[in-house]
Every structure is written in C-alpha cells, then in structure tokens.
Amino acid sequence: MTEAAIGSGVTGVLLIGAAARLRGVEKAAADEQPSEPQRFWASVLCVLVTLALAGVVLSLPDPAPTLAPEAAQKLAGTGLGNPITAVLIAFRSFDTMLEKVVLVLAVVGVLSLAPDRYWGGAPGAPRAARPESTLAFLAQLLPPFGILIGIHIFWVGADEPGGAFQGGAILAAMWMITMMARLTEAPPVSSIWLRLALIAGPAVFLATGVAGVAMASGFFAYPAGFAKPLILFIEVFMTLSIAVTLPMLVAGPPRRLPRR
C-alpha cells in the first residue's frame, strides 16, 4: 500500500533528522534507566499483551464480518470505481474532513513551538545561493516527474488505487526533497497563501458538507448523479492541503527572524 510506504518513509526522515540534531545528547543518565525488576515486569506485561493479541487474531471469525458487500451496493450511487475513495470521501466523509482538521492542528501546534521573536519568519533552512551535492542534483531531476506522478495518482484515485492522500503525499515528498537540498525554502508562517493552502482541504470539504443540506438529503450527503464531480472537486483541495501540510510538519517551527 502506497500510503504505508510513504508514511514510514516520511516518519523516517523526521526521526533521522531529529537524531542527527540530538547527536551526543542521547546517552541517558544512568539513574534514568529502568531497574532490573522494572524491566522484568515490563516484559511480562508486553508478553501478555502480545499473547492476548495473538489469541484474538487466531480466533477472529471466519468468514469475517465485512462491509464490502454494502460498500459495493452503494458504490454505484457515487459514480466512483475505487471503493476506498468512496469510503473516505462519500460514505465516511465526516471522519476524513475531521482528520484534515487534525492535520491543521498539528501544524498549528508545531508552529506554536517557535520562540516569540521568530513568529512570522520561515521554518527550515534558507535557500542556498549555490546548491551543490548529489541531493541537489536529485532534487532538480525528480520533482518534475514526481509532480506529474502525484497528480496522476490523485486523479485516477477515483476509479483505481490512488487518491488524494497518496497523490498529495507524493507531491509533499517532492517539495521536501527540494527543501532538504535547499533549492527552495519554506514560506514564512505569516504568508496568507500558506494559510489558505493549509485550510483549503478541510474548508472546501466542510463547505460542501454543509451545502449538502440544500443540495442533497442532508449534511455531508451528495446530490444524486452529481457526486463524482463534487468528490473530485473536494479531492483537488485535499491533495493541495496534504502536499503543503506534510512538508510544513517536517520543516518544524520558524527558525529565522521575519523579513521586514
């Protein structure tokens, strides 16, 4: 699954970056290490949890209860071919909209960690005057393809595996590469375009959901026959938001004074 691969990859970037900056400080003081008895009981607990889980896994009902038939039934009404996209944006759209809001909050939380004087400045390293190195070379080569692939994956997600999350994550990865190579820099946090891009996904989703009262049978419902275009419309902005949010989370809080 693309999303799992991208997720672990980007999390790896985060962790490795942090470990690099914390080099040398990671040796915990001796008195912080848990004692032998504590380790013993912790391992007993963890073994119990693993065994309990394994037991449940082996005892899961077969044939498993599943919502696949019902999803297949309702799929035709949405005009989509990809059932996962349908679940995300048609059947359980409220969840997905809220999850985008969670992303916005994560960015707000990360940005709020800046010292007061840096507010309004930009996160990450500034653009380098003469970027060199293999990374810069890769960062000049990959993005054009990556951007095309990302957009393509988002677009076909309506009917085949893919969608806003996967496409947006690829676009995000491209931007992150160029930021790491210092070919581009993160925008300052006071930038209105940045803020619009961050909220575009949830805002459009929310607006369409609320409009469902007038246009369809209720909140977060889609008008019959018009569902697919609306869904694609929402997904465009979702992809944009994801593409902007993920790199901002990696870039971290502002670290430079705002430019006057």
Place this chain on the structure above:
Amino acid sequence: MSAATLAGLIGAALVGLGLYGLITNPQPLRKILAFNLIGSGVFLLFGIIARKGAAAGFVADPVPQAMVITGIVVAFSASALAIALVLRLFQETGRVTLRPDASAGPPANGADT
C-alpha cells in the same frame, strides 16, 4: 497458517515490542520510535482484518483500509508534533529528558535564548 494470520501474529509481536520500548526507554526519541512501532502493528492488524473481509468482488474490505490511511496520516502528524517538542526542549535546556525536576540548563545554541 495463512499469510493473513501470519501477518496478524507479526502485528501482535510489533505491538508487544513497541510497548516494551515505550515503557523502558527513558529517551523521548526512542519512545517516539516505539510508538511508531506499535502503530505499525496496529495498521498491520487492520490490514489483515481488511484482507479477511474480502467479498463482493473486492480484494479487501474497503472500510478498514480507509481507516488505515487515516490512521497513518494522524500517526505521522503525532510523531511530527512530538519531535518538534523534543527539539525545542533540547534548544531550551541542552538536554532531552522527561524528568520534571531537571532544571533548565544553558541553551545548546546560545543565539536561541
């Protein structure tokens, strides 16, 4: 034992390992790593539940798959927030510890006071 069951058992093991790491490692960065390990185990379990729910011509039940996608994004942003906190704590005190009585030391980077 089918592939799905094996994957489920691996998921259970990941959860157990991650929990042990979360409890016993004092360093916050390792705890964050351990949390991600648990998360991977949970997503693996969701995955096999989806696979077992294959029906109506679908290779897997789409609902748990959608939950995994949502969960991965949320877990990633949680890691990002946690790491940002760790780095800021390091900037302010020059060390990274969860002990509440650790006094504020000199900042690692003098310019960031």
Place this chain on the structure above:
Amino acid sequence: MHVTALAFAATAGGFLLVLAIVLPVAGILLSLVLGGRHAERIALVLMPAGVGIAIAIAVLLWRSGKPLVYGLGGLPPPLGIALRADGFSAVMLVTAAMVISAAGFFARANFGTPQGVTEARAPLAFWILLQAVWAALNIVFLGCDLFNLYVALELLTFAAVPLVCLDGRPETLAAALRYLLFALFGSVFYLLGAALLYGAYGTLDIVLLAARIHAEPAVWVAVGLMTAGLLAKTALFPLHLWLPPAHANAPAAGSAVLSALVVKASFFLIVRLWFNVLPTLPHETASAILAALGSAAILFGSVLALRQERLKLLIAYSTVAQIGYLFLMFPLAAGVHPWAADAWSGGLLQTLSHAFAKAAMFLAAGLIAESLGHDRIADLRGVGPAMPMTVFAFGLGGLSLMGLPPSSGFAAKWLLLKASVEAGQWPWAVVMLAGGLLAGGYIYRVLAPALSSEAVHLKAPPQRSREGVALVLALVAVLLGFAPPAFFEFLQIGRVAAIGGLP
C-alpha cells in the same frame, strides 16, 4: 435490521448536533486564515453561540425524552457515521460550552494581541487551540462511531498539548512532551481495541455493537486495551504521572479547560464503552478493579495535594483525586438494581460539579498568581482581604470538592454514598468519606493563611470582570446542588438498562 431502522431514524433537531461541531471547526479554519486579532474575535463570538446551541439541544432532548440522532451523509451505520445525543451528552455539551466561554473571556487579558503588532505567536495559537479543544469535545460527546471518536481524541490531544507549553518555558515543554507521550499511548491502544472489535463484528457503531456483542475473549481483550488507553488519558492512578506538571504549568485559562473538560472526555468514552456497548455483559470484577483504582486515586491524590508547596500543583493533584470519584460509579451504576439510577446520576453530577468547581479554582489561582507574582502557599497570607471576590470563588469551588452542602459536590457524593450503602458495597463509602476529609485538609491549607488579615503587597489588583468569571463558575457549581428531580430524570435519558434494553 430493525435495529438500524429504529435507532437511526434522524430525529427532529438532529441538525443541531452537526451544527455544534461545524461551528467550532469553521472557527478554527477562519481563525488561522484571518489570523491576528480576528482569531480572538471569532472565538469570542462563536463560543457564546455554542452555549445557545448546546442549550437548544438539551431542550429538544428534554421534550422528546429520547436520544437525538443524525445520520451523516444520509447513510445509516454500519457503513455511514451517526451522531447521537443522550442526557449525558447534552449536559456535557452545555458544561463544555460554558467553561470554554468563561476561559475565553478570562484569557483576553493574557492572550490579547499587543498593540502595534498584526499578529503574535501565543495569542493566535491560544485562540485556535481553544476552539479546537471545544470542537474535539463536542465530537466526543456526540459521536456514535468508535473510529470517529478516535479522530476526535487525536484532535483533542493535538489541541491540548500545545496549550500546556504555550509560554515556552523548559518545565512546560517537558510536561507537554510527557503528556503527549501518555496521550499517544492512549490513542494507539484505543485504536487497537477498535480494530479488534471491527474484526469481530464488522461495525464500529456503538448502537450496533451493543446489539451484536457477546462475551468472548476478543471482546475482553479489545475493551481492556481501549480502557487502558482511555485511563491513561484520564490520568487515573497509576497512569496519572503526567497530569500535575501539565495542568499546573499551563496558563490559567488552559489549566481550567484541561482539568475541567479534557480529562473528562476520555472518561466520557469509558462510560460509553462500558454502559452503552457492554451493558449486557457481566463485568463485576472489571468494574470493581476500576473503582479500586479510583479509590487509590482519591487517597493518593489527596495526600499528595496536602504536601504541595505551590497552589497550582495542589489544585492539579486535587484533580487526580477527584477523578477517582468518577470511577466509583462503575460497580454501582451497572445492572438493574434500584440504586443504579442514583449511582449514575451521582457519577454524572460529580463530572459536572468538578468541571465548574475546578475551572473556578484554577482561574482564581491564576488571578492570585498574577497579582502576587508567585503561587507559593506559604506566602498567601492576607490575600483574602486583598482579593475577596477571587478567594471567595476559590472557597466556593473548594466547598464542592469537599462535598459540603450546599453544593453540587455534596449532592453528587451523597448520591454515590447512598448507592454504595444500599448496594452493600461499603468500601467505596469509606473511601469517599476519607476523601472528603482529606479535601477539607488541603482546602484549609490554602484558605487559612489566605483569610488571615496580614497586609500583603499586590503587584496589581485583579480585574473585576475576570474575578467575576471565576465567581460565576463557582456559583454554578453550587447551584447545581439545588437541581430539581427533573434534572436527574434528564440525566437518565438514553441510559441503557442492563438487560436487553434498546436505547
């Protein structure tokens, strides 16, 4: 299938449930984009409006006598998501709206954007985080789908953690990090349990799960994992270590919201899990364990509160103790016994009472700390005559914590005591009485020096309006003690009877 038809027919006024969530979410998005001073204005307009919506939901619920339901997207569960409001939801919605509005108005003095600056970090972050906490709380109180509730829990965590370390001091950063790690442990195990439940029953809707569930190992493992995760978020002993530094070091308005509401959200979900999903299953042992942990929390937390030197830490440890009372409800309110309804009312009233009383106390402590420049209990002499309204508010809140009449704390504890005596479960009664005595002890520790008539130097007298906010919250905590019987009937709306009851 009859379960689906009956339970998910959208009731009149169901759209209000959606509005209660849409409003704060819109506020978050607008506040981020418009930024600067607008964030504060948006928040202070939407929050009172939210009080109105919550009251409207309560009124509609009272008129209909049955839970309000709304199926989102026109698709009923299990494929779709539903929102559902019962008596517990409604009172929590009103409480959350009121406490958050109060905290907002209180915080204007701390988090106003300074003159001459378009935007500042702490103010913008504060108003967005406050609205996000509010949005997340409303989803928790109204959600009927376990995965929807997971997303709500994550939103709540991401909103509450940065509130703790908003001022950037190293102690708050460490406290926030610790809080985040406990909270993430909680979320991931909650999610794990939900995954197992889906694997076993093919749905995550609470009403449908209640109909399909039966006693099997998968259920016990799943519920055990979810409860453990939620206990970490509620800071029940022994998973309470993160709470005192986090709540004590947050800004005053933040502490009020954290202690009064945020920890109650995960408690709310434990109640949903045990009383709405599981009621038909036998769980005496498990309930007893929860109550035993609650008792340990009451005793441990109160004793630690007695030993604190800082006022805010004392109040935070008091939260650890008062949360213990909530878990005494589990063995008492289960089943179809005659005392179960009393125990249910007592537990819910304790949740509300503590919310208002604790919020008032944290706001009062914030005013004291600002006016004196410190919050050392030893040096509180003379504060009472110098800031009478503030200390009065603190005292009224303390009344509720101690369980002295006339206060809602007394009413709640009285109901729980009555239930435990009728049920023959004496240990809980003894623990409650001991807890009341200990609470008296630590409140006296603060009020005794405060009310002495020594001269004290105030850096600046507190603003009347801010004192008023704290006092209003404390008065509500007292007034709830005079609730008419109709209020307790209202709390029973939607409560699932133990044997075969459809909500």
